[in-house]
Amino acid sequence: MLQWITGEFEKYRNIENAQQMERYMKDHFPFLGIKSPERRRITSLFFKETGLHKQPFNSDFLIELWEKEEREYQYLALDYIDKQLKNISKEHLSLMHQLITTKSWWDTVDMLAQKPIGKIAVDSPSIINSTIDNWSQNENMWLRGQQYYFN
Numbered sequence: 001m002l003q004w005i006t007g008e009f010e011k012y013r014n015i016e017n018a019q020q021m022e023r024y025m026k027d028h029f030p031f032l033g034i035k036s037p038e039r040r041r042i043t044s045l046f047f048k049e050t051g052l053h054k055q056p057f058n059s060d061f062l063i064e065l066w067e068k069e070e071r072e073y074q075y076l077a078l079d080y081i082d083k084q085l086k087n088i089s090k091e092h093l094s095l096m097h098q099l100i101t102t103k104s105w106w107d108t109v110d111m112l113a114q115k116p117i118g119k120i121a122v123d124s125p126s127i128i129n130s131t132i133d134n135w136s137q138n139e140n141m142w143l144r145g146q147q148y149y150f151n
Contacts, residue, residue: 001050002064008042009034009072021071028105029071039072043079053083059095066099074103078111088116090124093131097143104142113145 009032018033025031034042047053052061065077077099081088096116100109121128135143 001052001061004050005042005046005073005076006068008046009039009070012038012042025071025105025107029074029103030069032070032072034072039075043076046076047079047083053080057084057087057092059092062095063098066102071107074108078108081112081116085115085119088119090120090127092116093120093127096120097135100142101140104140109142109145 012032012034014033014035016033017035018031021031021033022029052058062077062080065073065080068074096112100112100117117132121132138144
């Protein structure tokens with residue numbers, strides 16, 4: 001699956017776009033340079049071809065995407081999470097913690113807070129007091145910021 005998406009993304013690599021995207025994100029992350037409409041088209045085809053979004057939640061695949069260098073892979077990971085929300089539960093809280101604290105920036109953290117963390121908090125409100133409130137004391141500013149979504 002990763003080979004499929006990597007091959008498709010590489011076909012649309014655009015150095016000029018990548019440089020602009022990197023500047024916009026304050027040079028925190030490298031980009032392939034695939035603009036959002038094209039990336040969404042490729043992502044949609046990927047899910048249609050693989051049926052991955054209809055299978056059980058695959059945290060290994062998600063982590064593989066997150067570990068890829070270019071930012072478009074993290075965006076695909078977020079799209080995958082969005083399609084798998086119904087399968088995300090409090091058992092995935094440590095995974096979401098890992099994603100929030102790795103390659104952190106507003107473009108990924110905002111979605112993670114609102115969608116999967118929000119769903120987990122709604123489904124299992126006890127995690128707000130037991131976990132999310134404790135994050136407010138964490139040294140990682142992106143993790144600390146999660147409390148604002150739930151207070």
